[in-house]
Amino acid sequence: MIITNIPEKNRDLYHRVAQSISGYNKILLSYSGGLDSTVLLDILTTLRDHFNNLVSYPFSIRAIHIQHNISKYANDWAIHCFKQCNVRNVPLSVVHIKYPTTDNKKSNIECLARNIRYNILFNHLNSGEILLTAHHLDDQTESFFLALKRGSGPLGLSGIKQTILTNKNKCKLLRPLLDFSRKELKIYANNKKLTWIEDDSNFNTKFDRNFLRIKILPLLYNRWPHFNKVVTRSAKLCEDQENLLKELLSNTLKTVINSKDYYSLSFKPLFQYSALKRRAIIRLWLSMLDIKMPSYQLTNRIWNEVVLSKQDAQPSLQLSNCICRRFKEKLYILPINMKYSFKTTKLDWNKIHNTILLPTNLGLLLRYPLNITLHTQKKLPCLNSSIIKKLQPNILCNYIKNFNKILTVCTVRPPSAHEQVSILFGHTNNTIYIVNKRHGKYLKKIWQEFNIPPWLRSRIPLLFYNNTLISAIGVFITKHGRYYNTNNKKNNTLSWQISWVQDTSTYKIFKQSIKIQLE
Ligand SMILES: Nc1ncnc2c1ncn2[C@@H]1O[C@H](COP(=O)(O)OP(=O)(O)OP(=O)(O)O)[C@@H](O)[C@H]1O
Structure with missing residues (x-):
């Protein structure tokens, strides 16, 4: 296609981005506010507003900024991103991250931040939307060297991928600037008088990536100006070899x-x-x-x-x-x-509250009285707004809206007036009699019979009334916890319906392991 009205110096950039997004009409830009993603934001909005003849059909753009809250300037960056998106008519979502204190080591933080970021980005993708990041050629070279430093094989050395596919082979992430160097992007940004933020940590050579970028790579680029293009070629060869291996092993992999x-x-x-x-x-x-x-x-x-x-x-x-x-x-x-295990954790569940927050990322338990027979219990109830409204503290409502996966529901008898309700984790030494089983068994034996892997055993909430085990939520109910429906309408006692609500990723892990109970 001949592009007549685009300034010549920017032609390749516009052309490449237009080519990459061709066929997608909803774009989610991962926008840090730094040089690279600012350039991509500007190119995308310019294509949308002025050169839409370059793309096959009109597309919408929204952006997402992850506020890591590591730098003291994190707030200013979010405001900057908001302003830049606002002038370009691009809606922006800002997502805040709080890091678990246990993992707060400096060396770990880069990796942790990246993992959390990708998780959030993929979770924010709406149906039919494609995620764009602004990785460039220098990122590719740095990644190659970092993989070399880790002693990686061809897969690690194949570096950053231009596209990432879903399990169903659909494209979910594109990196349209991967063939352009930081220098080229900076020229574009200066020509267009763009403003961007410089992350203060980018200058800290304690981080491996910064050390390479500031101390090592300039020496190599000085001696061999096209060094980063050559590294990309090696990365590409490694990728080809890896893809070939994947193709050859794909049938074997299916068997395992x-x-x-x-x-x-x-x-x-x-x-x-x-x-x-x-x-x-x-x-x-x-x-x-x-x-x-x-x-x-x-x-x-x-x-x-x-x-x-x-x-x-x-x-x-x-x-x-x-x-x-x-x-x-x-x-x-x-x-x-x-x-981490929660073996020593004991939580008292005050009967007047119908929710209890579990430690770390285990989610929460939600209780509501139900008047149902055991036969109608098959379908798991959804967490609908009427249930959410019944919860007292607002903070829990927010929690539930964000972590709205119900792992499982169990129906038990309600506690009597003198019974204290508590949640424990780990083991109990008593013999346990579970519903529908004739003989009593130790908990360890029951976990084995239910195929619960050891790492989940200390994470399944055990519901106690005083010292009596009532249920391992989602796995079994004991005879002491059984709910008897009298079927006598006048004398109908309410059961306690307990739902275990988890965030998506933890939910998946639990669901895989205790699917026998759920199905
Ligand atoms: N805080 C952020 N919010 C949204 N997007 C971001 C953020 N930080 C980085 N990105 C996106 O990721 C791209 C790569 O950024 P950067 O090279 O700083 O990340 P990185 O941590 O090295 O990640 P990677 O391992 O994927 O290269 C940016 O161009 C931008 O699109």
Whole structure:
């Protein structure tokens, strides 16, 4: 296509972005307010408002800014982003992040911030929308060097991808500026007199990426001006090789992972393969989960220390941002916070409150009296606004709106006037008699029978009335907690319906593991 009215110096940029977004009519721009995403914001709005002949059909743009609250200037940046979007007629969402204090180590913060950011960005995508980030060529070179420093193989060295697909092979993220250098973007920004923010932490060479950008790469660019383009070529070759491997192993991979549960892998069939092929399969699996590639050594440890550990051991190996565990001939990838257990936690649940907040990210329990028979209990009730309105503190209402996945619901008898209600985690030493089972058993045995992996056992809320276990929420109800419907309309006691509400990611992990109870 001949573009006549675009200034020549910007032609390539406009053309490339137009080409990338062609076919998408709803764009969500990940906007930090820095140079790169400001350039992308300006190009997108210029295309939308002035050069829409370059794109196949009209498109809308909205932007999202993640306020990490690490820098003292975080508020000013959000205001800057708001103003820049406002003048360009682009609606902006600002999402605040609070970091868990336990993970607040400096070296970790970059990685943690990135993981949280991508999680939020993908969760904010509306149907039919495509996410755009403004990564560029220099980011690619830096990533290549960082992968080299970690001792990564071809997958890690293949660097930042131009596009990221969903599990169903649909495109969900595009990086249209990946072929342009920071220098080229800066020229564009200066020509158009754009204003952007400089993150103060960008100058801190304690961070590996900054160290490379400030101290090392300028030397290389000075000697070999096209160095970053050459690095991209190597990255591309690594990517090709990796894709070929993926193609060759895709059928084998299907035999060890279930398309409904990518977070676990059956390792038994891997015994028949060479160590080389095993490693390749494990790495491919981790890459599907978007996990930063572990080193050669760490991949071997997954096999030697997790798969091959003693039958009764409970192995756990930390990878960069997750942990790898084993349970019943399967490997599991779990979020890092699954390391912590709540064994000593006891929460008193005052009967006048119908909600109770659980520790960390376990969500909350919600109780409401219900007059239903056991037979009509099959369908899980949704958390509708009438239930939300019944909750007293506003803060909990907000919590529920954001974390609105109900893991499971159980129906138990209400406590009597002299019974204290509490929630405990972990174990109890008493014999437990559960509904529909003849014999009493220890809790450990029951967890095993229900296939509850060890890491979930200390995270399932145990409902107690005084010292009596009533229910492991979502897993079982004890005989002491059984609700008897008298079916006598005059004398109808209300049951307690207890829902466990979780955020989306934790919900998925629990749901996979206790699906037997839910189905
Ligand atoms: N706070 C933020 N809010 C929204 N988008 C952001 C934010 N920070 C970065 N981005 C998006 O991510 C792109 C890459 O930014 P940057 O290179 O600083 O991130 P990074 O942490 O190194 O991430 P990556 O590992 O993906 O390269 C930016 O161009 C922008 O599109």
